[in-house]
Amino acid sequence: xxxxxxxxxxxxxxxxxxxxxxxxxxxxxxxxxxxxxxxxxxxxxxxxxxxxxxxxxxxxxxxxxxxxxxxxxxxxxxxxx
Numbered sequence: 001x002x003x004x005x006x007x008x009x010x011x012x013x014x015x016x017x018x019x020x021x022x023x024x025x026x027x028x029x030x031x032x033x034x035x036x037x038x039x040x041x042x043x044x045x046x047x048x049x050x051x052x053x054x055x056x057x058x059x060x061x062x063x064x065x066x067x068x069x070x071x072x073x074x075x076x077x078x079x080x081x
Contacts, residue, residue: 001038001039003044006038006039006043006047007047009038010038010047010050010051010054013031013035013054014050014053014054016031017031017054017057017058017061020061021061022061022062022064022065023065028058028061028062028065031058032062035051035054035055035058038051
């Protein structure tokens with residue numbers, strides 16, 4: 001994979017990671033695998049930094065998916081919304 005191809009893939013993932021959530025149709029495991037296919041060697045320092053940011057963003061999404069949703073607050077009347 002050339003330097004330009006890696007840059008294009010990173011740019012695409014940066015765009016997508018701004019839009020995805022844990023509840024999307026495409027599972028987060030797909031994006032984890034896609035991120036994992038990028039070569040870890042022969043990257044420029046800026047590319048490594050961008051990949052680290054993507055990894056952190058994906059980890060955050062994965063953790064939020066594992067956290068159970070908070071229960072809605074009961075109304076003052078004692079009923080659920």
